[in-house]
Amino acid sequence: MPLVSTPPEDELKRLYTLLTTVRQLDLAAVRWQRQGVIPGYAPMLGQEAAQVGSGCAVDPSRDFVFPTYREMGVAKALGVDMVEYMSTHKATWHGGLYNPAQTHLAPIQAVVAGSVLHAVGWAQGQVIKHADTNPGPDGFNIALTYFGDGASSQGDVHEAMNFAAIMKSPVIFFVQNNGWAISVPTDRQVAGGSVAARAAGYGMPAEQVDGNDVVAVLEATRRAVAHARAGNGPMLIEAMTYRLGPHSTSDDPGRYRTLAEEQSAQNADPLQRCERVLRERFGVTDHFFQAALADAEAEAEQVRAGVVALGPRPGHEMFEFVFQEMTPALAAQAASWREESEHA
Amino acid sequence: MLDATTLNPAQERGATVELSMQAALNLALAETLDEDPKALIFGEDVGRLGGVFRVTDGLQERFGATRVFDTPLAESGILGMSVGLAMAGFHPIPEVQFDGFAYPAVNQIICQIGRMNYRSRGTLPMPITLRVPSFGGIRAPEHHGESLEAMFAHVPGLKVVSPSDPQQAYHLLKYAAQRPDPVIFMEPKSRYWQKAQVNLHDGGTPEGARVARPGRHLTLIAWGAMVSRCLQVAELAEEDGIDVEVLDLRWLKPIDAEGLAASVAKTRRAVVVHEGPRTSGLGAEVAALVTEECFNTLKAPVERVTGFDVPYPSGDLEDEYLPGIDRILFGIQRVLEHRRG
Ligand SMILES: Cc1ncc(C[n+]2csc(CCOP(=O)(O)OP(=O)(O)O)c2C)c(N)n1
Ligand SMILES: [Mg+2]
Numbered sequence: 102m103p104l105v106s107t108p109p110e111d112e113l114k115r116l117y118t119l120l121t122t123v124r125q126l127d128l129a130a131v132r133w134q135r136q137g138v139i140p141g142y143a144p145m146l147g148q149e150a151a152q153v154g155s156g157c158a159v160d161p162s163r164d165f166v167f168p169t170y171r172e173m174g175v176a177k178a179l180g181v182d183m184v185e186y187m188s189t190h191k192a193t194w195h196g197g198l199y200n201p202a203q204t205h206l207a208p209i210q211a212v213v214a215g216s217v218l219h220a221v222g223w224a225q226g227q228v229i230k231h232a233d234t235n236p237g238p239d240g241f242n243i244a245l246t247y248f249g250d251g252a253s254s255q256g257d258v259h260e261a262m263n264f265a266a267i268m269k270s271p272v273i274f275f276v277q278n279n280g281w282a283i284s285v286p287t288d289r290q291v292a293g294g295s296v297a298a299r300a301a302g303y304g305m306p307a308e309q310v311d312g313n314d315v316v317a318v319l320e321a322t323r324r325a326v327a328h329a330r331a332g333n334g335p336m337l338i339e340a341m342t343y344r345l346g347p348h349s350t351s352d353d354p355g356r357y358r359t360l361a362e363e364q365s366a367q368n369a370d371p372l373q374r375c376e377r378v379l380r381e382r383f384g385v386t387d388h389f390f391q392a393a394l395a396d397a398e399a400e401a402e403q404v405r406a407g408v409v410a411l412g413p414r415p416g417h418e419m420f421e422f423v424f425q426e427m428t429p430a431l432a433a434q435a436a437s438w439r440e441e442s443e444h445a
Numbered sequence: 446m447l448d449a450t451t452l453n454p455a456q457e458r459g460a461t462v463e464l465s466m467q468a469a470l471n472l473a474l475a476e477t478l479d480e481d482p483k484a485l486i487f488g489e490d491v492g493r494l495g496g497v498f499r500v501t502d503g504l505q506e507r508f509g510a511t512r513v514f515d516t517p518l519a520e521s522g523i524l525g526m527s528v529g530l531a532m533a534g535f536h537p538i539p540e541v542q543f544d545g546f547a548y549p550a551v552n553q554i555i556c557q558i559g560r561m562n563y564r565s566r567g568t569l570p571m572p573i574t575l576r577v578p579s580f581g582g583i584r585a586p587e588h589h590g591e592s593l594e595a596m597f598a599h600v601p602g603l604k605v606v607s608p609s610d611p612q613q614a615y616h617l618l619k620y621a622a623q624r625p626d627p628v629i630f631m632e633p634k635s636r637y638w639q640k641a642q643v644n645l646h647d648g649g650t651p652e653g654a655r656v657a658r659p660g661r662h663l664t665l666i667a668w669g670a671m672v673s674r675c676l677q678v679a680e681l682a683e684e685d686g687i688d689v690e691v692l693d694l695r696w697l698k699p700i701d702a703e704g705l706a707a708s709v710a711k712t713r714r715a716v717v718v719h720e721g722p723r724t725s726g727l728g729a730e731v732a733a734l735v736t737e738e739c740f741n742t743l744k745a746p747v748e749r750v751t752g753f754d755v756p757y758p759s760g761d762l763e764d765e766y767l768p769g770i771d772r773i774l775f776g777i778q779r780v781l782e783h784r785r786g
Contacts (some may be wrong), residue, residue, distance in 0.1 A: 106681060133607050134477055140760055141584075141585075141586065148483065170586065181749060189586070189759075191761070192584050192759045192760025192761050192763075193759055193761050194759050195586065195756075195758075196587070197757045211545075211586045211588050211589070212546070212548075212549075212587075212589040213518055213546075226690070233540070250519065251517075251518035254517035254518045254519045254522070255518065255521075255549065255565065256519060256521055256549075257549075267641065275680055282489075283489070283490045283494065283497070284490045284492075284493050284494035284515070284519050285489070285493075285515050285517075285518070285628035286751045289515060289517075290517050292459065324619075324752060352497075356493070356494050356495070357493045357494050412763035414759075414762060415761065416762055416765040418762075419753065419758050419762055419765060419766060420755055420757045423755050423756070425752065428754075431753075431754050431755075431756065434723065434753045434754060435753075438765070441772055442765070444771075444775075445769075445771035445772075
């Protein structure tokens with residue numbers, strides 16, 4: 102299948118390079134887990150186009166992105182430091198060590214659907230700050246929130262969509278429908294045919310896109326961004342893709358799906374699709390692809406070295422970040438922790 | 446999956462079988478489904494997958510997808526539906542996948558499950574056993590290492606229990622699933638895979654606390670995964686001539702005040718150990734009960750060795766947070782060295 106439309110060669114090459122980078126990083130992270138470098142990881146194999154395409158459609162200098170636990174490709178597209186991102190999987194710090202206030206990527210969220218309402222609040226905050234329902238020539242800053250087909254079952258997602266639609270908040274609900282929520286397939290999860298179909302009930306536009314087509318995802322997300330920036334309220338995108346890997350490094354998909362099914366999904370590999378267009382449409386040759394792969398492998402190696410070098414955070418940080426204003430009881434606990442660990 | 450027919454035929458009354466806690470729980474659930482046609486098991490990934498910890502492994506295959514089923518991913522939905530199923534005469538045994546994911550369901554658990562019997566003047570009992578893989582110690586992502594006992598014990602209308610080993614797990618789960626009241630069943634996930642001998646026919650009394658190790662000099666009070674750690678501590682203390690009694694509290698609501706008093710009346714010193722944060726943790730309730738029951742015999746204030754008032758940390762800091770052997774030994778030292786002023 103060709104990509105939905107063809108952007109200029111340079112842009113497509115840039116997208117391909119990003120796809121390759123996150124693919125190699127993702128494969129590498131699974132290896133690190135096997136090697137004992139990190140205790141666990143949630144692979145995004147197969148979802149590169151959905152993540153890179155959507156992540157490239159927003160402007161992290163003004164917009165804000167709310168990930169789940171699987172959006173490594175989005176983080177990379179936004180320019181987040183990958184060692185700081187991966188630190189969550191090293192069990193260094195739950196939310197990751199990157200600075201969310203600076204990067205405009207919210208902390209990694211382990212609660213399914215946990216961030217979706219936050220995105221609505223942030224987006225509505227942009228409207229309130231603007232002090233004018235007319236967004237003006239620059240438009241509103243927008244929020245982009247990610248969640249899965251499984252997460253769409255949570256009540257909070259309904260609340261978020263209804264709030265946003267009522268208030269016309271500039272937020273994009275980006276669903277990666279990867280076919281599975283751990284062992285539960287989408288047809289046992291999503292009633293009514295699709296998540297996109299629900300948008301009509303909120304009076305909100307929605308697009309279902311081929312999530313393995315990086316250009317289709319990029320363009321659909323850009324349309325949604327334009328829609329929200331212009332003050333037209335929220336929009337939903339459902340990127341249809343496939344979780345090619347296990348749910349996480351401790352999952353065994355053999356218990357709930359067949360190899361044949363996994364193999365047929367591989368035909369839609371987003372990297373191969375992009376590569377084909379580059380070759381057929383622009384005559385791009387092996388040299389480019391080999392170089393992209395070599396660079397990606399080198400970068401993954403670099404990130405690995407950074408992850409390996411990450412030491413544990415000092416224990417006093419447990420106490421330091423609970424509040425902005427420390428309480429006496431907590432300070433006393435920190436003191437007794439320090440004393441006991443020195444004497445142990 | 447294990448079932449009674451696959452057990453060694455030599456498995457007779459009094460004989461024991463070696464099981465992990467995961468297998469013991471699985472067996473208890475299978476027998477419950479077998480013996481109670483109204484029992485239902487549901488939750489996220491409990492059917493085809495058999496649960497992320499495999500506690501429901503094989504149950505859907507054996508009992509069918511009507512009685513053992515996967516729900517959509519929504520904890521409030523799972524617990525809210527349990528209320529209606531209980532009203533329809535069923536005995537729901539829902540699972541929330543991890544402790545931290547009970548939070549999205551607390552509205553249904555607290556406002557509905559805990560109150561329906563009362564609201565209905567006893568006409569709508571809630572025989573619901575909510576299984577919650579609980580506590581920390583497995584270097585898991587955020588929200589996979591919470592200790593919810595104090596929160597649930599505080600709620601009128603809920604009972605709370607936590608097994609510490611496979612024997613307790615098997616018998617307590619079977620007992621909980623037969624109760625006419627809601628029971629929060631907290632499974633110590635770090636202990637799922639440790640094996641021990643289980644006597645399937647004789648579990649002793651399923652109510653109250655249990656002396657896991659008798660001793661004379663002080664009582665260590667714990668539950669869930671901390672019981673085995675306290676047993677380890679007791680062995681280390683023994684090398685220094687300190688004879689530690691370990692009381693496995695088991696029921697965190699209702700707490701066995703008599704059992705507590707009996708132990709501490711004998712040892713005259715108590716240290717309570719739990720993973721959850723210290724402030725308003727269950728250790729405070731235990732300390733109050735011990736003080737009420739044993740004030741005149743106590744030789745030292747009840748000592749608490751607990752988690753800190755901080756969110757459960759990432760794996761790298763887990764050992765700094767959890768009550769470790771050293772911290773428990775320090776607690777023991779403090780109660781032994783206490784002198785009344
Ligand atoms: C509130 C909550 N419940 C349960 C879980 C355990 N859990 C983690 S991921 C997951 C499946 C999520 O599926 P989906 O939303 O489709 O996202 P995907 O994993 O496919 O990216 C579950 C059940 C959780 N993290 N949060
Ligand atoms: Mg999914």
